[in-house]
Amino acid sequence: MKGCNKCGKNLGFFERSVSVDSPRVHIHYDQLCSDCYKTVKEGIDQIEQMYQRVLENLKLFDLQRNQSKIDIDRLIYLSVEALMVVEPNYHSETTSLHQTIINRKERLVNKHADMSRVVYKVMTYGFNDALERAGLEIASDFTEYFLKTTLYVEQMMVNCSDTVPMVYANVFFTRKGLVIERIESGTFVYVHLAEGQSYEFNVVDQGAQSSINFTNLFYQSGGDKAVVCTHQDQETVALIVRTLKDFNDKTVAQITKKENEIIESVYLNIEKDREELENEKAKSQLDALLLFTVKNIHHDEEIEDKFFEDLEGLAVKTLFARYGDILEEGDMQSEEDLVAYVKENCVSIPDLEFRIGAKKPYRGYGFFTPKGYFLGLSKKNAGVFQYTTEHPNDVYYGNEDLVIKSRQYVHLPLNSNGDEPGFKEPDGLLIYSKNINEVLYLSDYFKKEAGHYKVDQFLIEQEAIIQDSEKMMELKRISDQLFKDFGYLPFCLYDEWYYIETTLRQGSPILQELITSKDQLRPHFGNGEIIYGKRIVDAYIEGAKDLMRFCDIRDLDVAKGVLWTYFSNVLVRDLAEEWARLGGDIVTPEDDINSAFQKYSGLTEIEPDRTYYIGLFIYYLMQKGVLENTDFIEHYESCVRIYLDSRRNIEKSDRNVVAEEEALFQREAEVVKERKASVNVATVPEDLEETKVFNTQEIVEALDPENKTE
Structure with a gap:
């Protein structure tokens, strides 16, 4: 007569026997009685439930799709959590899980050791690869590792209650988190560390007991409530501290080892690419x-x-x-x-x-x-x-x-x-x-x-043109044509120049390098009316296109830059010479900006109040080195201020104080308006007798809005 493989009970002739074969948990019975079959089946089903819960919790760490990234310590923590949920009384000999998996032979209950047996079965059920990577395929090796890398402490005081400050609890410590069992209610709390994180904590001596205050371990339902564990036994507290420090050392060592392996792998792949x-x-x-x-x-x-x-x-x-x-x-x-x-x-x-x-x-x-x-x-x-x-x-x-x-x-x-x-x-x-x-x-x-590439090409093209006489002649022709078409006057007017420079800078990386930003300057100095600027910009772009075609330049922006460099240098030179022709070479090396304008204000051969003359004089000062040879309109406002001060000083010395309402700097308004409708304006008239001047008060208010005369 055959007996049950588990309990040894003799099976009657007519009694049905059942076999169980579950290789995933290493359980095999040829014949079982109905009671044992039910027990074993329930135990295996509970392992399956734990496995499924572990899989679900792996989603918290985004590891469910690639189990090769899961380390054994994370699986141990999650398996213990699953064990507490599925069968919190696992250590009781009356449970199916105990009778199927644990089968303790010792008289004394060792919850820690019982855990290791169940967790091992969860590993073999679905995480054999992790066991193999850790070298823990054998049950005895796994149990030894489990007991060394986890700690189970009973009868601690923990702040895990929502109603009272501290309650008694059994705490299971792992490298990846804590599983806390509230003794009175029999409920569980789970607190986990982030991947790659070590425990951060302080130990506080409170006389009769010591507390371990974690600073980076928070209850999931408690917001920023950190975990605090206390115990009256100093040796137990010291054991916990040693264990936590050991956890941290192993975490750092594991991370370092993993990093070195990845670095080596990436390095080898980089070398393959470099060889190609x-x-x-x-x-x-x-x-x-x-x-x-x-x-x-x-x-x-x-x-x-x-x-x-x-x-x-x-x-x-x-x-x-x-x-x-x-x-x-x-x-x-x-x-x-x-x-x-x-x-x-x-x-x-x-x-x-x-x-x-x-x-x-x-x-x-x-x-x-x-x-x-x-x-x-x-x-x-x-x-x-x-x-x-x-x-x-x-x-x-x-x-x-x-x-x-x-x-x-x-x-x-x-x-x-x-x-x-x-x-x-x-x-x-x-x-x-x-x-x-x-x-x-x-x-x-x-x-x-x-x-950056355009600027580089600009420098190359500019040097090539300098070395080619025919190209230089074409560049000179295009630049000279701008003066022939528009004369010198527009380049002495702040508003026109501001419009020309800001418009040319837009969308042009090279001109943005060559022409300084005007964001810190006022957009206009007079009434803001632009007469010549639009035509000059159009003519400039057409000239750059001509230069591009003649010199076989690849990029229009490069041609714009080459033309600007030549044109801006010639502009200062030619307008400075024009001033010397009209007003004389009046500045000496000993002069500064103030003395230069004192001389300018005292001239009688010209009308210093005219915008045209003050513009020419600014170019002249740039050429002479009194002003930096940078940008006309950057000097304009300061020069106007100095001129007004110089003129006032001269008027006071002559006891002839001119009222602020007298005319100053009125642009060629009437002449411009007469020719404004004509598209083919070729030159600006040299006859300044046809022009008017700005009202002095308008200029003063433009420079200093608070100095306004009612």
Whole structure:
């Protein structure tokens, strides 16, 4: 007669026997009586429930999809939590879980050891890979590890109640968090540490007892309420403190070991990419290294900081661990230097779409440096790689903003081949992101980098023109034509010059470098009426186009810059000579700005009040070095103030004080109005007798609004 494999009960001839085979928990019975079958089945079902709860809780740490990232200590903590939920009386011999899994032979109850047996079965049920990685496949090895890396303390006072300050509780300490059992109510509280975090705590001696005050361990339902545990036994408190410090040491060691493994893996992949570069110079450049680092780190699921956003992140550590020589050549002396360089000179977009020509869009990410960029595919370690060893360069040259079907794109010309077969010989790259601010920021970045290239080309073209007599003659002809068409007068008028310079600066990276910003200056000095400015701007642009065609310049902006450099220098020279012809070479090396205007104010051969003359005189002072040869309108306001003071001093000395209402600086209003309707105004009349002057009070009020005469 056969007996039950579990309880030994003899099975009658007509009594039905049942077999159980559950390899996931290493349980196999050929025949069981009905009672034992029910018990074993319930025990196995409870293991399944615990496993499912662990899986659900892994979502809190975003680990449910990739179990290779789960360390054994996190699984132990979550398995103990699941055990307390599914079967809080696991240590009782009457429970199915105890009879199926624990089967304690000892008389004394050891809850800690009983836990280890159940947790091991949860591991074998669904987390064998984690056991193998930790080298804990054997039950005895796991139990030993469990007892060494966890601590179970009974009868502590803990602030885990919502109604009273402290209650008695049993506390299970793990490297990843605490499981707290309220003794009176039999309920549980679970408090976990964030991934990679160590325990931070203070020990406070309160006389009869000591408390352990955690500073980074908070109840999930209590907002900022931190965990506090107290115990009367000093040895127990000392044991807890030693255990927590040991936890922290192991956490740091584990993180360091993991980091070193990842750094080595990323380093090997970076080296493979560097070997594929044909240009030896590129292999030792920082920007290329940054691109390869992002490319390989992005596809390593262990790494959180994909784009150098974390100063202590693995991207930064990888470079300083393996490429110190390249970083030193790039003047990167510290992690802070590297992160600062990336923030100031690079752009990263973690989620974007890019499309080449009419081909389908690809979902991926992008990292952009001054010397090149990498657009990677989300699901493949491949993408579009564009790089050049020099800077400035034309990598981002020719970019433009496009709106296609209400979507904002950035367009780039593209001449290189990517890793995908579909990337061969593309005719253009379109980049899109759901975050419109990222697209606009990227567009600004492209324009900035393209601007560096334009300035570089401007210097090259300018030197080439200087060395070519025919090109220089054409440049001179175009510049001289501006004076022939408009004369000198518009360039002596503040409002006209302000309009010309601010308009030309708009959308021109080169002219933005050559013409200083006027944001700190007043937009107009007279009545703000612009007569010549619009025509001069149009004529200037047409002249730049002529120069572009004649000199075979690639970019209109470069031609604008070449023309401006020549024109602005000739302008100061010619208008200074015009002043010397009309007013004389009256300034000596000993003169400063004040003495120069004293001489100017005392002239009788000309009318110093005329805007035209004071403008010519400012150019003359720039040519003589009394004023910096920078920008006419930057000097204008200070010169007007000095002139008014000089004139008042002369009038007072002659006992002929002129009222503030007398005329001063009225532009050629009547003549301008007569010719305003004519599109073909070729010259400005030299006859200043036809003009009027500004009212002095208007000028005074423009300079000092508070000094207003009623």
